[in-house]
Amino acid sequence: MTETAILTRTLTRDLPEKRGERVRIEGWLHGIRKFGAVNFLILRDRSGTVQVVLEPEQLEPLDGLQVETVVGVEGTVEEEPRAGRGIEVRNARVEVITPVRDVLPFEINKKVLKPSLDVFLNHAPVGLRYAKKQSIFRLYSDLLAAFRDYLLTRDFTEIATPKIAGAATEGGANVFSFEYFGKPAFLTQSPQLYKQIMVGVFERVFEVGPAFRAEEHYTVRHLNQYNSLDVEMGFIAGQEEVMDLLIGLLEYMINALAVRHPEDVEALGIALPRFGDVPRITFREAQRMILERYGEDRSQEPDLSPQDERWIGEWADQEFNTDFIFVTHYPTAKRAFYSLPDPQDPEYSLSFDLIFRGQELVSGSQRIHNYEQLMRVIESRGMDPGQFEGYLEAFRFGMPPEGGFAIGSERLLMRLVDADNIRETTLFPRDVNRLTP
RNA sequence: GGUCCCGUGGUGUAGUCUGGUUUAACAUGCCGCCCUGUCAAGGCGGAGAUCGCCGGUUCAAAUCCGGUCGGGACCGCCA
Numbered sequence: 001m002t003e004t005a006i007l008t009r010t011l012t013r014d015l016p017e018k019r020g021e022r023v024r025i026e027g028w029l030h031g032i033r034k035f036g037a038v039n040f041l042i043l044r045d046r047s048g049t050v051q052v053v054l055e056p057e058q059l060e061p062l063d064g065l066q067v068e069t070v071v072g073v074e075g076t077v078e079e080e081p082r083a084g085r086g087i088e089v090r091n092a093r094v095e096v097i098t099p100v101r102d103v104l105p106f107e108i109n110k111k112v113l114k115p116s117l118d119v120f121l122n123h124a125p126v127g128l129r130y131a132k133k134q135s136i137f138r139l140y141s142d143l144l145a146a147f148r149d150y151l152l153t154r155d156f157t158e159i160a161t162p163k164i165a166g167a168a169t170e171g172g173a174n175v176f177s178f179e180y181f182g183k184p185a186f187l188t189q190s191p192q193l194y195k196q197i198m199v200g201v202f203e204r205v206f207e208v209g210p211a212f213r214a215e216e217h218y219t220v221r222h223l224n225q226y227n228s229l230d231v232e233m234g235f236i237a238g239q240e241e242v243m244d245l246l247i248g249l250l251e252y253m254i255n256a257l258a259v260r261h262p263e264d265v266e267a268l269g270i271a272l273p274r275f276g277d278v279p280r281i282t283f284r285e286a287q288r289m290i291l292e293r294y295g296e297d298r299s300q301e302p303d304l305s306p307q308d309e310r311w312i313g314e315w316a317d318q319e320f321n322t323d324f325i326f327v328t329h330y331p332t333a334k335r336a337f338y339s340l341p342d343p344q345d346p347e348y349s350l351s352f353d354l355i356f357r358g359q360e361l362v363s364g365s366q367r368i369h370n371y372e373q374l375m376r377v378i379e380s381r382g383m384d385p386g387q388f389e390g391y392l393e394a395f396r397f398g399m400p401p402e403g404g405f406a407i408g409s410e411r412l413l414m415r416l417v418d419a420d421n422i423r424e425t426t427l428f429p430r431d432v433n434r435l436t437p
Numbered sequence: 438g439g440u441c442c443c444g445u446g447g448u449g450u451a452g453u454c455u456g457g458u459u460u461a462a463c464a465u466g467c468c469g470c471c472c473u474g475u476c477a478a479g480g481c482g483g484a485g486a487u488c489g490c491c492g493g494u495u496c497a498a499a500u501c502c503g504g505u506c507g508g509g510a511c512c513g514c515c516a
Contacts, residue, residue: 033476082476105448111477216438218510219512
């Protein structure tokens, strides 16, 4: 055995370049197969796994220990066609760094993950170590990084706005309230008002941050805390410009996955979405299409139902060969107060939703930027202007025509990996019944 | 908030409709033994579940009924 003085750690992914060399690897005991005279240990680190061949006496440090024990291994990298990756580590010596004596609540080193979603989430701290779960959340990191890249290179400024507020921002009752030094306070349901204020400072801003909704929704696509990808931009010619930016942004984000972690895209069997020329239809046109194609009369409905969205998605898929479709011009009364009514037809607003594979993914609009118009709308909706002082001040002192949108990041990931439930693409989901872990 | 489904060893399921040879089965995991090339290893053996909980019907309940707690799906609402 040739022994070097001190070996620094090598990641398993770099081992093929170290053939014939003595190396030290560190990671988790992913699995072990004992044959008596020859034994195989699978070591996992952040970059992957590798097989280590152990003599019987080298198993002793692992007596009584379970998988997920943290180990250090010193050995020689050898070419070996019989090993999965063509190499393995031999003449190895094992050192236990952190012993594990408890048995895992479920197996995380098999091809398929067996536990139900509920059981998985109860044990997410170890369940997330499962390879495909790692893949999902590595890709999530790529989405966020690409979101930032794209916007920063287009002169947007990243902002971080407060999540504690003294007023229930957008007028809804669906906010979490709590006591803040003896005063009532709320968790913000979106950064909407702050990002608009910041258009008055930087013209173009974006934020990645949590949004809180106190809705008791029991669905596969809602969370009570989700990570919102917010964008807001000033000096726009119209909402079309905002929609163009959104499509360019999403294309960039999704392409980034295949560039940064193609192996994860492959492991998850992700079908990268088709963009094509993303169709744009108005809310009323969508309802007419549903009547003609699916025979359901929705003309009296002020909003789209989940079934409507599935139909619209199917129509876009079959008629336009795309996974995306914009629905624009929603009834003004159904949108938030800051949405700009269409000057040609104020019953409808310059607003849009982007439907991705039959599910609402993004909501946006051109905003009211005129102070007097904003005041009239707030008063006509019975809202108290006193609750919006800071917001209104920004408009009182000059705001350009502006618009923006918010992407539900967990939903984007959910549809990308074709998960049945948004909780599968959220690390530690918060829903009506789940507050831990 | 409304409607509908489901709770069986650590995990995933079968058994429930049609109550009784069920000592509650199978797979995986765990423990022990065997095996020099596994890679979802294999073979043999073992431990592990009073069938979510409470009550009722019955000679007899995992199985039927009621309640309760937990989970899931759809709708409403949204991202």
